[in-house]
Amino acid sequence: MDLEWNQCPSGKEDEVEKLPFEIFEIGAVKLDEDMNRLDSYSCYIKPQVYKELHYIAKGLTHVSMESLNDGKTFADAVGEFIGWCEKDGEYRVCTWGTSDLVELQRNMRYFDISNPFSYPLFYYDVQKLFSIDREDGKSRRALETAVDMLGIEKDIDFHRAISDAEYTAKVMALLDMKKVSAYYSIDTYRTPKTVKEEIKVNYGTYEKYITKGYDTKEELVNNARLLATRCYLCGGTARKKIRWFTMNSKMHYCLAECRQHGYIKGRFRVREDEDGRFYASRVLKITDEAGAEEIRQRQSEVRKRRRDKRQKKKS
DNA sequence: TCAATGGCATATGCCAACTT
């Protein structure tokens, strides 16, 4: 799936706060389990909030307001699109990058449409899968770059919803899905409300954990479930070698050790959801002596920096 | 132009424990 959206043409001062980006086009291609192309979907949406195109969006997509005004209401478009998704049975959304599902749900919330997606919402970020399969797993390539690297023919213009969906599908079809299929992403537009809704996924090489939301950061970062380090391979307690520490209040790190599986490095990031509640997304990962040493280094650097600050202040 | 992520960096202030 790919979306095109517009933003306030006259700048942030005049924008509608709850809707920084207004979706005006939906495009999608449906693949089966074997990556065979089954069907496609495409539609325009008539703008309700920003009635002029921002010059960036206009230059990128080359659409005209005239054609958008012939489009459907957002509610009709979403209803139709979700119907198209569901008509052949179970489906999984795949996008290039992480932003489309966020903006889609933000638009749904703004236009008061109940969220049709299952919870928790797992999806494939094809940009990430491409990186895991063909690069270092961390790079974030532009769709056109990936298309070039894979030698896919560029027979249609980029930056239209349906064409980018077609290209994303073609990229995905060329990936080694046996290798990358385990690496699905977790959408956090809707965050866990209760402990029961919390999300913990074991990816084999690492474990991801999304906590519920708390009113204050203090409550969050002092929470026992967040701070506890259990080995995700055997379930045993992993004793802390270095307790949780932070460099900037957002990223926290620790080092633990499982009796059976050795060093486990932990990191969590404090995040804020749309309702202003604080939650954490934590990753535990088995590491080796070198990885452990990196954590020790990082901690001593933080200490040294603070020590230096003190002395500098005195002199 | 605007949103988001991750990494790195700077500055500041309070408190408790330890050292001198």
Added chain:
DNA sequence: AAGTTGGCATATGCCATTGA
């Protein structure tokens, strides 16, 4: 008693990347 140190927390900004 005065000074030092680390822990903890807040705020901010830069860089590089992607998305529209």
